[in-house]
Amino acid sequence: MSTQYWHEFLTPYSQAVDELVLKFNNLKNQAMTLGENSPIESVRGRVKTISSILEKINKYGIEVDEMEERILDIAGIRIICQFVEDIYEVADMIHERDGRDLTVVKVKNYLAGEDRSTLQTGQGHPKASGYQSYHLIIKYPVFCALGYKEVFVEIQIRTLAMNFWSIIEHSLSYKYKEKLPDDLKSRLMSAADNVITLDREMSEIRGEIQSAQRLFKMKSSVVNTILDYIDDLYKLNQVDKAVEYEQFFAELSAQEDIVQLIFLKKELEAEISRIQNE
Ligand code: 0O2
16 A cells, blocks of 8 residues: 555545544633633544554454444544543533534443433443543544545543553553553552542542632733733833833732732723723
8 A cells, every 4th residue: 555545545534633623622712711611621633653554454354445434543532631520521512513513423431430421321331451431433524635525533532530541551551462461450450440539539629629720710811911901001101100000910919819910900901991082
């Protein structure tokens, strides 16, 4: 198979990955703009390497003309969440799109505990290795220079803790293939149990964590607005006032007093509008 063949074969997958990463990142950014906690922490996409595809072909005895139908993770999206609850929220968001811009073909729930998705029922189970994640196989339509095509995409949704475990386990399994030493296996199993415990602990203090994160975001947005207003004062030739407000801002920042910062922002807003209306 020539390089040109692979290039043409992989192009629609690559486009599907680019489009889906953009769509999920937009959802994340829109939630943040609205001042909400996004269930999506980060999104990554990849097209399987040619060598990994060839490995899979050999492992499962797949013919070249069967690749499209039998290798379902040539295009892969990984969505990382902070909390297990977020995984189900993202899964629901994807199920809601079923029949719109994508088609859900298969769901594999490798999460411990009952399925909390509102659109999907059943019980999740970690894999024998201890692996936890929520997988969806979707069909996604792409229009590229080579024409219209529907490709399979695997979406993996998991927490930061599950992702850490999975990356470590994947590296070790890659090194040892099928022969992972028993000692490592049992350490990984125990680490997998710790991942479940850690995620549960974090879920229990989720409200507290999210309100701290909202406060942090609000403070950074207030600070940015204040700095923009001080810049506006300079542009309006109000140098003395700008310097005065800069000093006041420095004092309040040192005190880390968010309420006073909000008052300062309002005061600057009123001041600028007064100057502009003079
Ligand atoms: P890579 O290198 O990440 O792409 P399949 O093997 O995909 O034909 P299967 O096993 O039924 O069919 O699919 P499953 O279980 O949904 O696994 C698909 C992907 O999930 C894997 O792709 C891994 O990325 C991940 N995964 C599944 N099980 C494990 C596990 O025990 N440990 C880790 N670390 N990851 C796992 P690939 O192609 O195996 O690997």
